[in-house]
Each structure stands twice: as C-alpha cells, then as structure tokens.
Amino acid sequence: TYSCNLAKDFDEYKQRVKKIDDSIKNASSRDFEESIKRKQAELYQTLQKIFQRYEKKISQIEKAFSRLESDINSLDHKKTRIESLTEENEKLKKSIEYEKEEKERVLLKCNEMQEIMYQKADENDLLNQKILKLNSEIRHLHDLIRDNGAAKPMSADKFGNLGMNHFEENFGIISPPKYTPELNPDTQYTKVLKSLPKNNVNQRLKFINNEIQRVEEELILSIKE
DSSP: OHHHHHHHHHHHHHHHHHHHHHHHHHSOTTTHHHHHHHHHHHHHHHHHHHHHHHHHHHHHHHHHHHHHHHHHHHHHHHHHHHHHHHHHHHHHHHHHHHHHHHHHHHHHHHHHHHHHHHHHHHHHHHHHHHHHHHHHHHHHHHHHHHHTTOSSOOTHHHHHHHHHHHHHHHHOOSOOOOOOTTTSTTOHHHHHHHHSOTTOHHHHHHHHHHHHHHHHHHHHHHHHO
16 A cells, blocks of 8 residues: 555656656746746655655554564463463363273272172171070070080080170170070980980080080180171
8 A cells, every 4th residue: 555655656756757857848038947946846855755754654653563573472471371271171171081980990999899898798697696606506505505404504605794794795696585495495415415315414515515616616706806
C-alpha cells in the first residue's frame, strides 16, 4: 500500500516537472529566470511534503515491525510453555494409569485376603468344634475313670482345665458341653472296656489313662492351631 502511494506521489511530482518544462518552453526570455525560480520553489515544497509524509509512514512501519517482533517473541514463549504443559500432561497421564493399575492390584489383593479370611474363619469353626468334641471326650473319660474305681480325679482334669481356660480366653466360650450319649454314643473307649475283665481295675484304668493322654495331646495341638 505504501509503495503504491509512493508511486502515485512521484507520478504527481513528474507531472509537475513536465508542466514546469512546458512553462519554460513557452515562457519569454524576460520572465524565464523568475519562472524557473518559482517552479524550483514549488518542486522543493512538493518534495519536502512527500518526504515528510513518508518519514512519518516509515516511523509507523518501524513501530509496527517492533510490535510484530514482540508478538513473535510472545508466541515463542507461549509455544515453549505449551510444549512444557504437554510434556507434564503426558507424565500425569502415565501416573494416572499407574495409579489405576496399582488400585486394581490392591483391590485384587484385598479380595484374595478376604477369601483367605473366610477360609480361616471356616477352619476356626472346625477347630472350635474339634476342641469342644475333645473336651467332651476328656470329661467322658473322667467319668469312665470314676465308674471303674478311681478314688480321685486324675491329672487329666488339670490338662483339661488348662485347655479350656486357654480356649475360653481365645474363643469366648464359658464352658464345654457336658458329655451325653447323644454327643458321643458307644465310643471306642466303651467298646474296649466291655472287652476287658470287670474285676481287673488296674488294666481298665491304664487303658483309660492312655486314652486321656492321647486326647489331651490332640486337644493341646488343636488349641495351638
């Protein structure tokens, strides 16, 4: 745009020069010198106006280029910032993916631990039933000792009580169920005792003591489990 305007101004300047040339050709010798001076002054003023106008426009162009350079620098800074944010965003995405995988892994582990807890609870229930059964058998054996002629309770009472105290502390049961035929009908002990001579008390007591010791050992192992 500035180039077009400059060309237009200089076309105007050339037309003025042509008019001056025509005037010089047509002028008489008398006013020739005066006419040249006047036309020179007009041309000088015209050129001065043209240069003043374009000096102002050149200054505006320089300011525009300065603003443009500043805008380019600002865009470069923004571009660098965008690249940095993009890189941080990628890192954040990877971190979120890792956290998601870690959460799924922990959830899976929790489910596995829950299954183990259910399994252990079932095992504890079975152990509780076994401990109750063994305590019932010890009481039954003590009854057999009494029925077979023992004057005083034997050491099995002590083991049984220790076992039950430990059992009560850990499982919260006040006392084991008393032995009844329905719980343990016609056990192996009564079968063996029927085969032993009724008048041989020592033999019968020895058998019962051995059975008490065996059951107590099994009971202690169950409580430890």
